[in-house]
Amino acid sequence: MITHIVFFKLKDRSPEAVKATAQVLTNMEGKIPVLKYIEVGLDVLHLERSYDIALITKFESLEDLQAYDVHPLHLGVKEHMKQVLDGTSVCVDFQS
Template identity: 65%
Template sequence: MITHIVLFKLKDNSPQSVEETANVLRAMEGQIEELKSIEVGLDVLHSERSYDIALITKFDSMEALEAYQVHPLHKKVIEHMAKAREASVSVDYES
């Protein structure tokens, strides 16, 4: 299993903007065959070093993760995130 985690810091981190972007991410659930699980978490601490949204996804293999990366729905999410995010960081590991 591969776990893929991305943290997003948004340009506009108002509650409405954060929720709107979280819903864009959540909309992938059940729509991409390779995506075995998805969790979208919103930051509750709001510290200086906090990111606004955490995306945690799981895949059966690296090949499945690669297929997800080029899936048309994921590409639309990437377009949204490119406009909405100020910064992002990620980590991928075997779980």
């Protein structure tokens, strides 16, 4: 199993904007066959160093993660994220 974790810091950190982007991410659930698990978490501390959203996804293999990366729905999500991100996201991918 491959776990893929991404942290996002948004330009607009208002609760409404964060929830709207979290919904864009959550919308992938059940729509990408290789995506075996998805969890979207919203930051509760709201510190300057905090990221606003954490995305945790799981895949059976690295090949499945690569297929997810180019899936049309995920490509649309990436386009949305380019518009709302304050800089770049950070991620970690590991075997679990």
